[in-house]
Amino acid sequence: MTDLIARPDADEEGRGEGNLGAPAGNGSDAPPPVEWAPAQAAPRKKRTxxxxxxxxxxxxxxxxxxxxxxxxxxxxxxxxxxxxxxxxxxxxxxxxxxxxxxxxxxxxxxxxxxxxxxxxxxxxxxxxxxxxxxxxxxxxxxxxxxxxxxxxxxxxxxxxxxxxxxxxxxxxxxxxxxxxxxxxxxxxxxxxxxxxxxxxxxxxxxxxxxxxxxxxxxxxxxxxxxxxxxxLATTDEATAAVATLNGMLDTVGFYVGDERTVPVDRATAASWLTVTDDGGDFTFTADPALIQASVDALPAAVNRDPVNATVITDSAGKVLLEQVQGVTGRAIESTDAIAASFAEQLGSGNAAYPLTVSETPFQTAATERRLEVNLSTQMTYLYENDQVLYAWASSTGLPGTSTQPGNFRIGWKTPLQDMGCFDGAPYCTENVPWVAYFNGDQGFHGAYWHNNFGHVMSHGCVNLPVASAKFLYDWAPKGTEVSVHY
Structure with missing residues (x-):
């Protein structure tokens, strides 16, 4: 319940508070009315x-x-x-x-x-x-x-x-x-x-x-x-760079396989290169534009037609002499981008540029050769591909120094020799030309001291006219078969 307290009323003009029990202003003897007002609220608790x-x-x-x-x-x-x-x-x-x-x-x-x-x-x-x-x-x-x-x-x-x-x-x-x-x-x-x-x-x-x-x-x-x-750039570093560069100049060129087909002049190769020193790091660069002139000349230097080989064989086909060495034909496939590729390769220290070529194989022509000496007819025959190429009258050994029959091969050859010219020898013939031995000390040679060919005359060798002996010497390679018979 709310507490109430009495408070005096104020007059209309606000004369102030009156005293409890005092006469009212209206002259009435009744005590003034009492108003009850709520008591003043209690103060809130502090929550400081x-x-x-x-x-x-x-x-x-x-x-x-x-x-x-x-x-x-x-x-x-x-x-x-x-x-x-x-x-x-x-x-x-x-x-x-x-x-x-x-x-x-x-x-x-x-x-x-x-x-x-x-x-x-x-x-x-x-x-x-x-x-x-x-x-x-x-x-x-x-x-x-x-x-x-x-x-x-x-x-x-x-x-x-x-x-x-x-x-x-x-x-x-x-x-x-x-x-x-x-x-x-x-x-x-x-x-x-x-x-x-x-x-x-x-x-x-x-x-x-x-x-x-x-x-x-x-x-x-x-x-x-x-x-x-x-x-920054030491002597040792420069020395190493120079060793690489000079090695490049030693090998620079365009290669087909292992063959340096187109060598490049050292000064020309050096003109392609620029050496740069980056604090001791020596690097090489090459200018493709300078390389291009050499690339343009490659077809003329590399391309070639095949060259057929010619060989001399015996009757079994064994090669005795390669008269003409066979050469494979080749053609460079393309020169596009070679200059740029070579420039990049030179920068890595490699101066041997491999070329790509197409090849044409060569053919081989073989000629079979052999010799025959007929002791009965005193004739010497030169056979080529089983056909008689030449037949010459010759002089073989006299009785007591006869030319031995059998199958032999040309061995040692000499263009000039003294024969029998030593102490105790039964004869001495100087400057005997175009000697081709086939059986020990028996062989073909020229005989300038007689012209009695077709009759036995020698100490065991086969005597021929000098011109014929020269032809046989050149014609019959080492290993040529020789058949001596009656």
Missing amino acids: ALWIGLPVGATVTALIAASLVLIAPGASVAGVPVGGLTAGQAADAISARLAETTVVLNGPDGSYEVLGADLGANVDARALADAAFAENPMWNPSTWYPGSADAAVTIDEAAATAALQTAAPELYVDPVDAAVTFDPAAATYAVTPAVDGEGVDLAAVQTTLQEAFDQGLTTTSLEVTSVPVAA
Whole structure:
């Protein structure tokens, strides 16, 4: 039930509150009417603690969450404070400190400054930051204020050299690269040796930067030490390139099989090539347009008709002599794209270009040859393909030194010989021409000392007129069959 209290009424003109029991303004003796009004509402309970507690709780939660990703207070890497930072923030701070570290080089002619960033200085900042967090997380108070961790610093040699040369050019003497040149007089490639230069000792610069970074210094200095600076293109590298190039000139040409069918002049081949040195990496390139002139001449140099072979055989078909060597006909199939293909091949160091040709085989014509000596008729017959080519009167051995019958083959031959001219010999005949032995010391030869052919006259050989002996000597190759009979 709502509590009610009495309150005096006010007059129409608002004269203010009246006193309980006082006469009414209307002059009536009745007491004034009493109005009942609700009692004043009780004040609401204060909830200050609840409203204050919500943001505080959120803050605590945030702090707990942050402690899971932040590095403990007091941690540092190479003098760079990383406490209270995330690993990513710590990595950025470490890299920035290294980049901003100044190295002062004191040389004989003055001092020079370069920044770590100029030297291409680098440290694995993220790995160091991750390690710092792993070892010193904020959520573990026992790891707070752990001290400083060292970090390995490297520099980029190319960037460092360029920065130092720019800052202090007088501290450098440029090296001279080895060179490869073609000597037209000798038609060969030659080496110009490299010459070392001088420069700042990069190892000393790196050590000084490392020490400064370890100590948390933003500026450091060192006394300049000169060291030899090797040429990018060394003598050994140029020598190796020259060996390859000269080997190419030794073999350059267009080949059919193993035959260098079209050799290329050394100076011409060298004119096709350009040798490029990329810091000691010698490479070769060839110009297809310059090669094209040689390619255009290939058909005339390569194409040929077949040449048929002619051979001399015995009666069984065994080849005794190849009179004309057979030559296979050939024709180059196409010269399209040869220049470009050869240029690419030369770039790899191979100067022997294989040609694709179509071939036409040669034919072989065989001629059978044999000799016959008839002791009864004192005749010598030359047979070719089983037909008598020539028949000559001849003189065989006298009784006591008769020519022996049998089947033999031409063996040793000599165009001129003294016969029987030794101590104890029964005779001596000098300068006997066109001798072709077939049975030991019995053979055909010319006889200039008599003209009694058709009768026995010799010491066992078959005497022929000199002209006939010369023809037989040339006609009958070694191995020609000889039949001696009655």
